[in-house]
């Protein structure tokens with residue numbers, strides 16, 4: 001096969017990868033091409049942009065035979081912004097694709113004999129305007145600050161001024177801030193040199209109506225405080241008096257958005273939210289599920305799984321501010337809740353009190369730091385909700401060694417979920433089911449929940465509302 005970069009070729013797309021890109025095979029060698037924007041079943045034309053030994057990447061120029069599920073993307077920045085890479089598929093197809101992504105991850109690591117355990121993807125109640133949080137990177141521009149979203153696969157900023165997956169309230173705040181940002185008087189960050197000050201603009205809003213602006217700065221002194229206070233005076237009127245402003249100081253190089261120090265400049269100590277009928281608070285830098293409405297369905301599924309597995313004693317690792325804990329806490333005898341982010345632990349303790357749970361023991365620190373016998377035992381059910389990287393090996397080894405009767409695993413990364421499920425299955429656990437949830441419509445991301453037990457379970461379905 002003789003191909004070169006810049007050449008125009010035709011291919012038939014037969015599947016989709018975990019990034020949401022079409023996958024096509026070319027020539028007799030069936031050389032793999034990834035084609036962003038193409039859907040399975042389509043014949044497309046495109047330009048070869050990258051050629052590696054085992055795969056290539058094409059830029060889509062023409063869809064010769066469009067799939068019936070193809071739709072016109074709603075967003076003006078589609079294709080440029082790294083965010084919503086599935087906007088060209090209708091919603092039914094997006095759900096199929098997400099199930100497929102979970103399926104492929106399990107096929108690779110867990111094995112094809114377990115694929116029947118993967119259920120259909122639960123749709124999001126909202127397809128657009130669902131995100132209650134947005135993080136906009138900021139850089140020093142030639143004249144002004146450069147604010148927007150990262151371009152796919154790079155740290156180049158696409159200067160967008162509205163985003164249709166953000167809750168309208170957040171989008172409104174973003175637009176007003178953008179119009180006034182030139183009055184802020186704080187210079188943008190230079191990632192390469194590690195100079196400049198303003199790194200990120202993070203906006204959050206809850207269904208209870210709390211709103212927060214968090215400015216992530218490389219450092220925060222008297223000069224920045226003066227600039228921020230006069231900026232706040234200017235924008236507070238148009239954003240509403242109830243908006244809170246925070247500064248988070250992140251002096252570290254690298255991609256992590258938040259640093260350890262947060263200062264409340266104006267407004268409330270935290271944001272309040274309701275989930276599954278429970279009231280909760282979380283801090284400006286605490287993790288909170290970005291799509292509240294589907295999080296309620298996910299938490300209900302977790303609660304059902306706890307019931308099915310006969311949980312009396314639960315160890316909940318990576319519990320955040322206790323959003324799941326408060327939904328099931330009253331139904332079990334004891335909970336050991338582990339979280340490492342200090343601000344989240346502060347709000348976790350507050351939420352436990354607020355929801356009158358007197359059976360929760362909080363352990364602050366990295367899960368890996370606690371001895372397995374402080375966390376696991378045969379009478380326990382373990383609930384895991386780790387970050388994208390999944391669980392540390394030592395945590396999974398601790399589970400296998402101490403034999404808790406069930407493991408409920410919530411994950412935002414099918415690849416690490418499949419890897420960890422496979423380790424647990426090799427350690428004697430049986431996979432009951434995996435349920436994908438469309439936490440992130442229009443994107444190729446998918447949340448899932450898996451239930452593993454030591455003995456095969458007779459699974460009854462529960463269709464109770466949150467209580």
Ligand SMILES: C[S@@+](CC[C@H](N)C(=O)[O-])C[C@H]1O[C@@H](n2cnc3c(N)ncnc32)[C@H](O)[C@@H]1O
Nearest residue numbers: 287318319320323339340341366367385386387
């Ligand atoms: C995906 S979030 C889940 C939070 C919570 N279950 C929820 O739904 O709101 C993962 C949480 O794990 C915490 N975390 C990350 N690494 C950790 C570690 N090694 N030990 C303990 N907590 C950790 C993060 O701070 C974050 O709050």
